[in-house]
Amino acid sequence: MGCFNLVNIIPIEAKPFEDFVDGYFPLAVTLAHLLERRRFESALMVIRVAPIMDIPNLESMAPVPLHINPRYSGQIDWLVAAVHRPQPRLSAVISGWAQWHWNDILRGKVSRLPYSLRLAEPAYVRGVGFYPGNLHTCSLGYVRPVNTSSSVAVSTPNANPSDSSVNIEQFDTAECLCWNLNQKHFLEWFDRTTVQPWGCPYTPNVNNGSTELLLIEQRCADTWDAFISDTKAFT
Amino acid sequence: MISQELNDKITRVGSGTPAGNLLRHYWQPAALVEELHASLPVAVNLLGERLALFRNDLGHWVLTARKTRSDEPIVYYPNADQIQILDDRPIYPAVEKNGVIFAYLNDSDPPDFPNFDCFRADESHVFAFKGLWECNWLQALEIGIDPAHASFLHRFLSDENAEDHYGKQFRDKVIQTNIPITHVLREYHCPEIDVEETNYGLKITALRHMNNGTTHVRITNQIFPEAICIPLSQEMTITQWHVPIDDENCYWYAMFTSFGEPINKQLMHAQRLKEHELPTYAPKKNRLNNYGYDPLEQKTQTYTGMGMDINVHDQWAVEGMGAIQDRTREHLGRSDKAIIRYRRILRKAIKALEMGDRTALPMHNNDQIKSIVGPLSNDTIALTDDWSGVSHRADLKRRAACSWDASIL
Numbered sequence: 279m280g281c282f283n284l285v286n287i288i289p290i291e292a293k294p295f296e297d298f299v300d301g302y303f304p305l306a307v308t309l310a311h312l313l314e315r316r317r318f319e320s321a322l323m324v325i326r327v328a329p330i331m332d333i334p335n336l337e338s339m340a341p342v343p344l345h346i347n348p349r350y351s352g353q354i355d356w357l358v359a360a361v362h363r364p365q366p367r368l369s370a371v372i373s374g375w376a377q378w379h380w381n382d383i384l385r386g387k388v389s390r391l392p393y394s395l396r397l398a399e400p401a402y403v404r405g406v407g408f409y410p411g412n413l414h415t416c417s418l419g420y421v422r423p424v425n426t427s428s429s430v431a432v433s434t435p436n437a438n439p440s441d442s443s444v445n446i447e448q449f450d451t452a453e454c455l456c457w458n459l460n461q462k463h464f465l466e467w468f469d470r471t472t473v474q475p476w477g478c479p480y481t482p483n484v485n486n487g488s489t490e491l492l493l494i495e496q497r498c499a500d501t502w503d504a505f506i507s508d509t510k511a512f513t
Numbered sequence: 514m515i516s517q518e519l520n521d522k523i524t525r526v527g528s529g530t531p532a533g534n535l536l537r538h539y540w541q542p543a544a545l546v547e548e549l550h551a552s553l554p555v556a557v558n559l560l561g562e563r564l565a566l567f568r569n570d571l572g573h574w575v576l577t578a579r580k581t582r583s584d585e586p587i588v589y590y591p592n593a594d595q596i597q598i599l600d601d602r603p604i605y606p607a608v609e610k611n612g613v614i615f616a617y618l619n620d621s622d623p624p625d626f627p628n629f630d631c632f633r634a635d636e637s638h639v640f641a642f643k644g645l646w647e648c649n650w651l652q653a654l655e656i657g658i659d660p661a662h663a664s665f666l667h668r669f670l671s672d673e674n675a676e677d678h679y680g681k682q683f684r685d686k687v688i689q690t691n692i693p694i695t696h697v698l699r700e701y702h703c704p705e706i707d708v709e710e711t712n713y714g715l716k717i718t719a720l721r722h723m724n725n726g727t728t729h730v731r732i733t734n735q736i737f738p739e740a741i742c743i744p745l746s747q748e749m750t751i752t753q754w755h756v757p758i759d760d761e762n763c764y765w766y767a768m769f770t771s772f773g774e775p776i777n778k779q780l781m782h783a784q785r786l787k788e789h790e791l792p793t794y795a796p797k798k799n800r801l802n803n804y805g806y807d808p809l810e811q812k813t814q815t816y817t818g819m820g821m822d823i824n825v826h827d828q829w830a831v832e833g834m835g836a837i838q839d840r841t842r843e844h845l846g847r848s849d850k851a852i853i854r855y856r857r858i859l860r861k862a863i864k865a866l867e868m869g870d871r872t873a874l875p876m877h878n879n880d881q882i883k884s885i886v887g888p889l890s891n892d893t894i895a896l897t898d899d900w901s902g903v904s905h906r907a908d909l910k911r912r913a914a915c916s917w918d919a920s921i922l
Contacts, residue, residue, distance in 0.1 A: 327860035329515040351516035399845045
């Protein structure tokens with residue numbers, strides 16, 4: 279192992295993907311549809327330069343207006359989110375970081391995106407998905423540990439110590455990229471001082487003992503280059 | 514649906530606008546060489562600027578601003594002696610490429626040209642033409658990257674004699690088959706669409722799954738920022754730019770490129786002059802005459818009732834949206850994958866320029882740009898399990914037999 283002081287590093291089954299999500303529904307519903315379609319328990323995904331809207335007093339399943347009003351429209355410039363859907367909910371739980379702007383300057387730089395957020399048109403997403411299993415994580419739900427080699431792992435304070443015995447020696451944390459899967463609910467304004475995105479080597483100040491981390495081995499980064507590049511876009 | 518602010522950002526092209534700034538980082542078709550037979554300078558209206566094209570003291574093509582009248586029409590072709598060049602304005606470089614003059618309206622160093630087939634083919638194998646559309650450039654482009662529209666807008670209710678297909682879009686047979694393209698588009702109207710980001714823009718694959726485990730494969734391309742490259746026939750491709758004259762008018766510039774015989778330019782020119790007026794290159798069928806709409810033809814021959822020239826169908830569709838499409842009222846769906854993906858690249862590029870990062874623009878790395886070749890663009894029918902291989906091999910075969918260097922290795 280590398281010189282890290284991480285707890286419970288557990289290799290998990292993961293699959294990179296790219297897809298289109300439909301928009302118009304609340305983002306939490308749209309992303310739940312994506313997870314369902316791909317049979318994922320959860321995912322870490324990135325969306326770039328996507329138009330958004332937040333329509334006041336619109337029921338989550340009500341049709342959107344035919345015409346968008348500038349008062350409730352804007353754009354996500356960059357969004358990286360951990361998404362999972364606790365059964366039997368119809369909507370996903372989203373946490374992560376983003377940069378965005380609203381056309382209504384009175385909304386200013388509110389530090390959180392609202393739960394009622396919608397994509398204003400279908401969007402292209404890149405990400406890495408995780409299959410359902412019995413490993414409990416804070417941000418990714420119950421994911422599937424693997425007995426064979428994997429290039430992806432989670433370091434989670436939630437894991438049962440016995441889980442971490444699985445192939446831990448096979449995961450080379452000396453050469454990995456890390457993403458901080460913080461547990462703050464829904465999307466927060468990206469702030470360079472409060473998040474440490476992908477980094478190699480791993481920066482110790484991220485590890486406060488309670489933070490959940492996603493780790494991807496550097497050797498497979500080429501395969502996932504576009505995804506990782508997108509996640510780094512504003513870091 | 515996007516906000517009016519964002520729609521303005523991606524459509525308006527005047528100097529200092531975000532999209533205008535982006536387009537000014539790419540070579541733009543400014544005139545056809547065939548327009549330069551009269552004396553110089555020649556008026557060029559491009560990206561909202563009123564310019565004059567002429568040769569400088571070194572004999573190089575250049576453009577600069579010219580004096581304009583307030584009542585000057587949008588498309589204006591005065592005699593050379595009526596053009597007054599303004600002093601102390603920026604001088605923009607221009608170059609000639611196989612029948613088209615390209616201009617670079619920026620004071621930064623222009624990027625190199627990629628090795629697209631339309632640029633490297635012999636002059637005898639490229640024919641260039643243009644046409645006026647009275648609408649914003651972006652909606653003109655976006656129809657060209659929607660693979661599903663052809664099954665409806667360009668639907669022919671019967672299949673024309675393929676002997677008469679030369680120089681016409683969608684009138685040939687699929688490579689190595691006797692199946693007319695018109696038949697495929699008409700009978701299989703719900704393609705599976707795959708979009709792949711490339712170093713030049715997008716590769717767009719439309720798969721129409723047919724009977725007996727076969728699939729029609731049509732590969733088209735979006736070349737960033739405002740061109741497409743699509744098959745015309747078994748031996749020809751079209752590389753077509755949608756070039757803003759101003760916010761509400763654009764020219765399509767097409768470079769027809771043959772991988773087979775030299776192009777019969779006289780015939781192709783005559784075909785297009787039947788449909789266009791000179792010197793404006795305005796279509797004879799237009800809003801004023803209902804685009805030639807004939808209800809009887811619509812009942813018996815075509816989906817639109819607007820004749821056999823598919824350019825008219827597209828023109829009606831994009832001009833009918835209004836001068837600048839109101840995207841605050843649009844609702845894109847999953848078949849709009851290529852448009853969604855294109856707008857993502859467009860918005861990313863605009864954002865990159867706003868942040869001062871020109872290196873993030875597609876095709877702006879001169880170390881790599883010469884390695885950009887092709888692109889592959891063809892229609893094939895393949896066993897569904899091997900559609901990608903069949904399309905690729907058909908492209909290689911066509912290139913191997915080509916009289917000019919069409920190699921892509």
